[in-house]
Amino acid sequence: MKRRASGGSAIERARGVPFRFDGREMRGCRGDTLASALLANGVRPVGRSFKYHRPRGVLTAGSEEPNALVELKRDGAYQPNIRATLQELHPGLEARAQNCWPSVRRDVLAVNDLLAPFLSAGFYYKTFMWPRAFWEGLYEPLIRRAAGLGRLPRAYDASLHERAFAFCDLLVIGSGPTGLMAALTAGRAGADVVLVEEDRQMGGLPLSQGGQIDGRGADGWVQRVLRELQGLPNVRLMPRTSVFGVYDGGVFGALERVGQHLAEPGLVPRECYWRITAKRAILASGALERPIAHPGNDRPGVMLLSAVASYWQRWAVDPGRVVVFGNNDHALTTAQALAAEGMQIAAYIDSREDVAGEAPFPLRAGAEVVGTRGRQGLREVTIRARGRESRIACDTLGLSGGWNPTLALTCHQGARPVWDEAIAAFVPRPGMLPGLEAAGAARGCFSTAACLADGVEAARAALAELGLTAPDIALPEADDSPYTLRPLWQVKAPGRAWLDFANDVTTKDVKLAAQEGFASVEHMKRYTTQGMAPDQGKSSNMGALAVLADATGGSIPGTGTTTFRPPFVPVSIGALGAGARGKGFRPERRTTSDTQVRALGAPMIEAGLWYRPSYFPKPGDPDWRTACNREVGYVRKAVGVCDVSTLGKIAVQGPDAGRFLDFVYTGTMSRLAVGRVRYGLMLREDGHVMDDGTCARLGEQDYLVTTTTAAAGEVMRHLEFVQQAFCRGWQLRLCSVTEQWAQMAIAGPLAGELLAHVLGEVPDLPFMGYQPVQVGPVAARLFRISFSGERGYELAVPARYGADLFRQLVALAEGLGGGAYGMEALNVLRIEKGFLTHAEIDGFVTAFDLGLQGMMSRKKDFIGKAASGRPGLTGAERLQLVGLRPQDPTAELTAGAHLYPREAPAKATHGQGHVKSVCYSPTLGTWLGLALVTNGRARHGEMLRLDDGLRGNRCEVTLCDPVFFDPEGGRMRD
């Protein structure tokens, strides 16, 4: 059989393209898709179906393809579920059939087909139920092995993807006659137009069907319009681009296949994920032909008639002897046109009785296809007319059950389409979405002339809304013959008739679902898996719906459609995640001392997006704890230096700043003296603690609030809200200054001495005091605050001096027998003192729980006050902060462990609380913990059992006051 005819508008015959499919060397032409090249090479089965492993051939010529899904070798790995109908051929392309082993022609699991009577709808639900003990061990691995189409590559996906943004006045989706006329009208009016087309070539159906537009060949007309559009600077043409989602505010998601068709893409990304923001959009996505469910309709060689035409016109694929089976006028005219061009039409079969026409082939009215034969591909069809069966030898069966407008994008925001009886299809409801209208075949206008006119009309309406004047545009003449059909959803005859080819759903499965009570369309879908394969049932959902309506005795519009959701076409995770891999997903924030602490060999730990040193190793250290203990010793015995710039800093300034802070803090800040600092607690409005930190009064109207590193963003947003929502007219301004200031903690008995080297003298600053200072020529801020329990200062300089200050402070500390300390030591120091972090402030605790109820002013309202006094947020039933000491000081405590009475089993009903933070205290020579324990403050001295089931850790602990070291606080005040 000759497989290439003459012609073929899409291919360059002179340019042969070698490629491999399933290990076999083949040749195609430049311009081929993988599907057209396979057909031209006589390949019939290109894959196996999901459940029965039946051989399947190419059904369509577009992205709606359910069968021709292959694995494509790319960047050293096989990408599954590549649609051969969309994948362009390039030299060296390697693909293989999926869902079959050892090969697509001889597949072991084809035995499933013999088991078909047992594999009906709901098979999994019915079979894998009992006994329960088999679920995890037997059933799940079985189902997993058989489930899914294609195999995911296990390796890291090294391929390049890109993301991009576009903005326009008018987005036109689809470049058939409707889209071209819309783009032309809007382009001539001067609007910014983006015209997207899924295919490599713009032009839509005329490329496949030929015909005449404007008195010339349709193809010539398309090229002329495209030339004009290319010449307009305000029009952007985007071929190889699929719009897959419609979102609020005129945002469209689109996927461009940038390098997917190149043999050597190099640095060209495989795909680009576009976010297109359009003031107006016209959906000119056309319509999809639908197959007919007749017995044996899944045999390779059975195709949509439009695909037969498309492969013939564009790729010169000779289908051999063709039988056409249709139910509409368009099918007949297509068959006539194809015959006139030399295609061998063996017969035209139409289910309607009243069909007649001049044709060079037998025309059988009132007839149906009731069966097919051929092992690896179609050889013969069985026809039934007036109760009599006959057979016709053929190579290809072209099906046309009518056309469905491609309207999914109009329904992505929850709208439902309406039923149009005249074309037996759903159409979009006008005005369903602000800014988006369907035009042409996408709204059920099927003749070329109607599409051309509708494109102009849609553009005019959009231009009027954009405030632009539409130009006068002459409508080209084109075919305007009517399209009539009589619905034919299924041929009622013995044998299996497929609806969803990819997931192996037959008409019988849908009827069974209805019979077993899954009669609503959403239930039927899930019970049968209809429409749940990668093609999302584009060619089969309508048929399944009609069969369901027939089985339940309901109408099609009454039965309704399933919900349309993005993405309309499959989008790879790589494309969605473009630009957000690794550090693109989670950027780094670095302090000004970052280079130095890394040079000192400190392992870094993440704190939000920040990176902070965990400890500073020295040669010979046996483990990290050695370094940590050493650094704790610096602070307890000499002086330590730590970069604390990551804490949030918020400037609050203005005459009403104090009044505002009184409203957001539990305490009173307005009475704080200038030059003083106070510890403060902020609550959420629901009465729980949001954050803690310090508040310094730098001047009469000038406060500086600090937050924890983790909550800086949340606190800023909260303060903005309180000010804008509840403090209207108050005179104050808020500003985050976290990144403007580098701030270093200097802590230890020798902290004052160290500062004397920097400032010229030991600063005369009381505990919780603030004063402006000079560090050489640099104006700096000095706070006397302590998070370690030792005499402590924090010195802040403008960020550009941070690195120098840190270097100088560390050198001075080392000269005094101290040095830099990291997060591990900082954590030990604060636990020894019972100071809080977000390990304790976990979002569930109240000020009462933390023993800080005394900080809540009774004299004023503040955020969270009303709720914090409600029953259940205070009292003996609350989990309260306590300290923990193990009976054996060397017994390790673990954070996250639960606490139980000593003899009680580790059951939730016996739980007394849980451990929030732990450390080994070199100062006290024991492990320490902070925990939340029911009624904990009244239980100091009581012994409990710590039980960490996850890490297998158990020991006995005694509850105590959470301040373990220097409870009077003399060391930090002196």
Place this chain on the structure above:
Amino acid sequence: MRLPCPCCGWRDLREFTCIGAADYLERPTADAPPEAWDAYLHVRDNPAGPARELWYHDPCGTWLVVERDTVMHAVTGSRAVEDAQ
């Protein structure tokens, strides 16, 4: 999705944070009965249709009352909280 900020114009969704119905602006007085506080804190409408919502525009720090239709996906109004009511 895009929203209009009175400071910055139409901006992409990813710059905004939503905390739900704008009723949250009606804070009860400190001595209001517990029922009022309970309703304020825990009972919020989430209507299908016209909605008034609180959105935060992170880049400029403005809290907004956005009026939009959650069924029709149309934004019908957006004002700074300070200027709302």
